[in-house]
Amino acid sequence: MSDAAVLSIRNVSKTFGARRALDRVSLDVAKGEMIALIGPSGSGKSTLLRSISALQTIDGGEGRIEAFGEPVQENGRLSRQVRRIRTRIGMIFQQFNLVGRLSLFNNVVLGSLGRIGGMQGTFGLWPRETKDAAMAALHRMGVAEYAGQRANTLSGGQQQRGAIARALVQKAKIVLADEPVASLDPVSARRVMEALKKLNDEDGLTVVVTLHQVDYAMRYCRRVVALKAGKMVYDGSAEGLTRDKLIDIYGPEFEDVFWEGAPK
Ligand SMILES: Nc1ncnc2c1ncn2[C@@H]1O[C@H](COP(=O)(O)OP(=O)(O)O)[C@@H](O)[C@H]1O
Ligand SMILES: [Mg+2]
Missing domain, CATH: 3.40.50.300 (P-loop containing nucleotide triphosphate hydrolases)
Incomplete structure (x- = not known):
């Protein structure tokens, strides 16, 4: 290699x-x-x-x-x-793989699971820096205004950009x-492709x-x-x-x- x-x-x-x-x-x-x-x-x-x-x-x-x-x-x-x-490694699928009954914010914050203690995650006591990272990622993907909305009420494109924000919070490379x-x-579709391109250009993903x-x-x-x-x-x-x-x-x-x- x-x-x-x-x-x-x-x-x-x-x-x-x-x-x-x-x-x-x-x-x-x-x-x-x-x-x-x-x-x-x-x-x-x-x-x-x-x-x-x-x-x-x-x-x-x-x-x-x-x-x-x-x-x-x-x-x-x-x-x-x-x-x-x-x-x-972050995965994005055709069928938006967010948890429909959770808010977009919670879906994105879940991207950090595996990197912080399990109990915190379970009870929603997210560390400040995790919350900030989730909001920053939602902003960058242009979907911050939907943070509090249940994922299954968002359009496909909004969900997909949320999924990309989750990969960011996950610190996927x-x-x-x-x-x-x-x-x-x-x-x-163009917005989602541009979001992927942005991570590639700006973060070197x-x-x-x-x-x-x-x-x-x-x-x-x-x-x-x-x-x-x-x-x-x-x-x-x-x-x-x-x-x-x-x-x-x-x-x-x-x-x-x-x-x-x-x-x-
Ligand atoms: N779990 C599976 N069981 C049996 N056949 C499968 C399975 N997954 C994929 N295949 C077969 O493998 C081939 C490649 O599928 P896939 O990778 O899904 O193609 P693509 O994503 O390019 O459309 C297809 O012939 C498909 O039917
Ligand atoms: Mg396929």
């Missing part, structure tokens, strides 16, 4: 029954990169993110995943350090976002984001990685994703589905 790499994925495969969701995928992610992970539905994007965040094990064998230079899993087993590593804008209207909109991938991410049927078929610059490459990845119908601005 190179010095600057915060994520190292080596020869990772994942099989479900007869289906290879990931087929010998290798990828290094440097600190501070913002990478789009694209590919048709079923190509293995979620499986890869879930493997990195140790929500599932990979196949046994030589496959290995490291984060921050420490093993997350290898040979089909999660490492012993995995819980500690996971506190530095890597954010893995799985289709974070797939359920959002274009204006909300490493971001890996799966997107099914190729135009978002190209607009917000310099490096794009594409999967197709579990295999990595592209790893390069956004500018290098030519129309022909996109047809390779998505098939000829891609032009009907996506926007037309890819460089020829």
Whole structure:
């Protein structure tokens, strides 16, 4: 693993029954990169993110995943350090993963759990600095005015920015976002992408984001990685994703589905 790499994925495969969701995928992610992970539905994007965040094990064998230079899993087993590593990885999902009946503020403050004593968390006696950090994060994400509102009464975009604020409070150094804008209207989607970009630019957080909109991938991410049927078929610059490459990845119908601005 190179010095600057915060994520190292080596020869990772994942099989479900007869289906290879990931087929010998290798990828290094440097600190501070913002990478789009694209590919048709079923190509293995979620499986890869879930493997990195140790929500599932990979196949046994030589496959290995490291984060921050420490093993997350290898040979089909999660490492012993995995819980500690996971506190530095924030996950954002398509279905806004906030606790609906709790206020946005409490959801964000919960991001600090695991770093302060459990009892304090249970009884809501949050340390001053935790409360301040939560409010600051909500401000930065532009949703401070909704702090007291129950999460399930907020729009999808507001919830998603709340989830990003929670990752900030968690002091995550890597954010893995799985289709974070797939359920959002274009204006909300842009705000969420800009929020991720902001963490990347201003805080140097490493971001890996799966997107099914190729135009978002190209607009917000310099490096794009594409999967197709579990295999990595592209790893390069956004500018290098030519129309022909996109047809390779998505098939000829891609032009009907996506926007037309890819460089020829
Ligand atoms: N828990 C599971 N059980 C069985 N098959 C799965 C499971 N999770 C994913 N798969 C299969 O693995 C492949 C990759 O899925 P996924 O990673 O969700 O793709 P993507 O996120 O790119 O749409 C698909 O064929 C999917 O059906
Ligand atoms: Mg998916």
